[in-house]
Amino acid sequence: AEFMACVLTHNLSNIDKITFFMEESRRMGMPVLGPDVNESESQFSVNGQGAIRFGLGAVKGVGEAAVIAIVEERAANGPYKTIFDFVRRINLRAANKKTFESLANAGGLDSFGIHRATYFHVEGNDNGNFLERVIRYGSSHQDGENSAQVSLFGEDSAIDMPEPKVPVCEAWSNLEQLKNEKDVVGFFISGHPLDTYKLEMDNFCPHNLADIKKIEENKNKELTLGGIVTNVHNGVTKTGNPWGKITIEDYNESSEMAFFGEDYVKFKQYMVNGLFLFVKGKISERFRNSGNFEYKVSNIQLLSELRDKMARSITVNVSLKELNDEFMDKLNEIINKNSAVEPRNCTLQFKVYDTEENIAVVMPSKKIKLNPNNEFLDLLKENGLEYKLN
Numbered sequence: 572a573e574f575m576a577c578v579l580t581h582n583l584s585n586i587d588k589i590t591f592f593m594e595e596s597r598r599m600g601m602p603v604l605g606p607d608v609n610e611s612e613s614q615f616s617v618n619g620q621g622a623i624r625f626g627l628g629a630v631k632g633v634g635e636a637a638v639i640a641i642v643e644e645r646a647a648n649g650p651y652k653t654i655f656d657f658v659r660r661i662n663l664r665a666a667n668k669k670t671f672e673s674l675a676n677a678g679g680l681d682s683f684g685i686h687r688a689t690y691f692h693v694e695g696n697d698n699g700n701f702l703e704r705v706i707r708y709g710s711s712h713q714d715g716e717n718s719a720q721v722s723l724f725g726e727d728s729a730i731d732m733p734e735p736k737v738p739v740c741e742a743w744s745n746l747e748q749l750k751n752e753k754d755v756v757g758f759f760i761s762g763h764p765l766d767t768y769k770l771e772m773d774n775f776c777p778h779n780l781a782d783i784k785k786i787e788e789n790k791n792k793e794l795t796l797g798g799i800v801t802n803v804h805n806g807v808t809k810t811g812n813p814w815g816k817i818t819i820e821d822y823n824e825s826s827e828m829a830f831f832g833e834d835y836v837k838f839k840q841y842m843v844n845g846l847f848l849f850v851k852g853k854i855s856e857r858f859r860n861s862g863n864f865e866y867k868v869s870n871i872q873l874l875s876e877l878r879d880k881m882a883r884s885i886t887v888n889v890s891l892k893e894l895n896d897e898f899m900d901k902l903n904e905i906i907n908k909n910s911a912v913e914p915r916n917c918t919l920q921f922k923v924y925d926t927e928e929n930i931a932v933v934m935p936s937k938k939i940k941l942n943p944n945n946e947f948l949d950l951l952k953e954n955g956l957e958y959k960l961n
Contacts, residue, residue, distance in 0.1 A: 579603070603625070605760040606626065607682050608679050608682070612642060627642070640666060658709025663709055675702060676754065708734060750764075768875070772797050775960075796821065798819040800848060801825065812831070817841075850870070889923050906941070912942040918935060943960060
């Protein structure tokens with residue numbers, strides 16, 4: 572873990588490499604956690620549980636002086652208990668409003684049990700958002716403590732000062748939280764926007780963007796993949812015809828896809844930042860350019876619509892040893908919860924396997940049809956049932 576922390580620190584300026592090494596660390600069983608004012612050092616480090624912790628110094632907007640102030644105070648007087656304890660103790664001349672905003676967006680204040688949207692919530696008055704009120708509280712507290720050195724009664728005013736009330740507000744969506752995280756860190760740490768469509772990516776997108784770059788291996792082959800649109804450009808050719816290109820990104824790569832003529836008209840509706848796309852295309856020779864290959868897109872759909880359109884059946888794997896009345900009651904309960912969900916056009920089948928005899932039999936249901944929504948699939952997972960969509 573210590574070695575990988577050093578590797579990550581060394582490659583911090585290279586987004587592609589840092590993403591690769593983060594995934595490699597996770598593959599080896601070493602989680603890479605986001606920044607945390609109660610655990611992070613200036614650079615990547617390893618916490619007490621053997622997980623790699625993101626460095627505070629790598630968060631945009633958090634200056635070196637602020638990092639030193641946070642780490643040194645924590646080392647001298649222990650972890651910060653709350654956000655109010657944090658602003659009372661650190662040197663606020665070293666950490667400004669931008670510092671706090673960047674820490675909140677990056678997840679550096681998550682350990683205080685307040686979700687990130689709360690820090691930016693305005694209660695409907697002119698006192699600013701919650702984070703600004705917290706900073707003012709900390710500054711007033713420190714001013715009060717400083718005045719106590721020359722005033723007999725100054726200490727009381729610092730101690731009695733009430734903490735700002737934590738507002739109640741709706742948390743950010745996963746996509747919004749990850750976007751804000753990427754803005755201050757440069758990449759996604761706590762997850763990936765495509766995690767929302769992991770089932771679609773795993774079951775219906777057999778290829779990835781890296782395969783597009785393997786020209787010799789994949790030329791003249793159809794590649795089916797998924798990703799999120801991260802950049803859009805529209806332009807006009809020298810002859811006055813409109814054209815455009817998008818940058819699409821999956822878990823490990825990004826790639827540009829350009830559209831001209833009829834393709835531009837056909838796919839223009841999908842050229843929107845933040846859309847999750849399912850893309851089919853073929854690596855073929857460019858028009859009038861023999862030997863020069865490109866990925867030619869033939870079809871685009873929204874990942875959000877893919878499950879309803881493409882999922883024809885769901886196969887649930889069941890061990891012969893588990894088949895009993897209790898198991899069947901549980902299974903019936905899961906299926907019945909799905910009975911009111913529309914549309915139900917996915918057939919259900921079971922693959923019953925016997926590990927001792929090393930045989931299996933597939934048994935389709937003749938009557939039951941399901942909607943393979945997240946709630947249903949989560950219930951299968953919670954009950955230890957493996958499944959596959961086809």
